[in-house]
Amino acid sequence: MLNSNGAAPPTPLLEIDGVSLDFGGVRALSNVHFNVYSGTIQAIIGPNGAGKTSLLNCISGLYRPQHGAIRFEGRNIVGMAPHHIARLGIARSFQNIELFRHMTVLDNLMLGRHIHMRSGVLSGGVYWGRAQREEIAHREIVEQVIDLLEIQSIRKKVVGALPYGLQKRVELGRALAMSPRLLLLDEPMAGMNSEEKEDMARFILDVNEEWGATIVLIEHDMGVVMDISDCVAVLEFGLLLANGSPDEVRSDPKVIDAYLGREHAVRQEW
Numbered sequence: 001m002l003n004s005n006g007a008a009p010p011t012p013l014l015e016i017d018g019v020s021l022d023f024g025g026v027r028a029l030s031n032v033h034f035n036v037y038s039g040t041i042q043a044i045i046g047p048n049g050a051g052k053t054s055l056l057n058c059i060s061g062l063y064r065p066q067h068g069a070i071r072f073e074g075r076n077i078v079g080m081a082p083h084h085i086a087r088l089g090i091a092r093s094f095q096n097i098e099l100f101r102h103m104t105v106l107d108n109l110m111l112g113r114h115i116h117m118r119s120g121v122l123s124g125g126v127y128w129g130r131a132q133r134e135e136i137a138h139r140e141i142v143e144q145v146i147d148l149l150e151i152q153s154i155r156k157k158v159v160g161a162l163p164y165g166l167q168k169r170v171e172l173g174r175a176l177a178m179s180p181r182l183l184l185l186d187e188p189m190a191g192m193n194s195e196e197k198e199d200m201a202r203f204i205l206d207v208n209e210e211w212g213a214t215i216v217l218i219e220h221d222m223g224v225v226m227d228i229s230d231c232v233a234v235l236e237f238g239l240l241l242a243n244g245s246p247d248e249v250r251s252d253p254k255v256i257d258a259y260l261g262r263e264h265a266v267r268q269e270w
């Protein structure tokens with residue numbers, strides 16, 4: 001099919017195609033459809049309990065929807081194990097930080113590389129040179145992540161001793177260390193002060209622009225969402241209310257009625 005310019009429309013990197021998810025009697029997602037295009041920042045917004053995290057869990061393989069398909073680069077990933085999905089190039093961060101708190105920042109980032117490590121203990125012992133070369137290559141990528149996120153000074157610090165805002169930055173770093181093509185971020189700015197939020201927004205834009213990662217982001221701060229996103233999907237009670245540019249979503253009467261008018265327009269954040 002050709003678009004109005006006569007060109008073929010871009011192929012989506014991720015297709016959410018009629019996804020429904022039930023927990024017993026609770027319908028968390030109901031026939032949700034939208035596409036995420038390569039190189040974009042796609043936000044998912046909606047009130048508490050709208051199904052945002054459930055959708056991220058379906059994409060990363062933690063939940064298995066009863067209906068629908070989720071295609072990454074054209075391949076249906078529903079039913080695949082989370083580590084398999086991660087290996088395809090999808091990384092995520094969690095709402096509550098999930099790092100190894102007793103380990104250093106560097107070790108946590110190196111763990112992010114483990115899905116790409118080929119030398120196991122045995123083969124690494126037999127082919128020592130290969131394992132060493134592999135280790136050096138992984139370290140180089142981790143060093144790039146450290147530079148990008150400006151965390152050089154805390155590289156040897158134990159994660160559990162760091163302030164919350166820095167822990168969130170390290171969590172982003174661990175996901176980035178996986179060299180993902182698609183990065184799923186669940187409330188990366190939750191609990192941050194405005195300066196920390198500004199830093200995080202800048203890092204997310206850098207990851208998108210300099211590293212070329214496509215980003216799906218759940219975020220409650222409407223100012224940030226409207227500033228950095230190319231596209232915003234709005235969920236309510238598991239239904240997709242709207243999906244479009246920040247301007248389209250901002251002026252959509254359904255959205256204003258159901259969500260923004262009630263919770264955010266009042267605060268005149270945008």
Ligand SMILES: Nc1ncnc2c1ncn2[C@@H]1O[C@H](COP(=O)(O)OP(=O)(O)OP(=O)(O)O)[C@@H](O)[C@H]1O
Pocket residue numbers: 023026027028046047048049050051052053054055
């Ligand atoms: N593991 C689970 N077992 C049972 N119900 C669940 C489970 N996970 C989510 N739900 C339910 O699914 C619905 C959607 O929850 P979800 O956490 O996806 O919403 P959300 O939009 O991410 O909310 P929040 O903004 O509060 O994080 C809610 O009614 C929730 O109680």
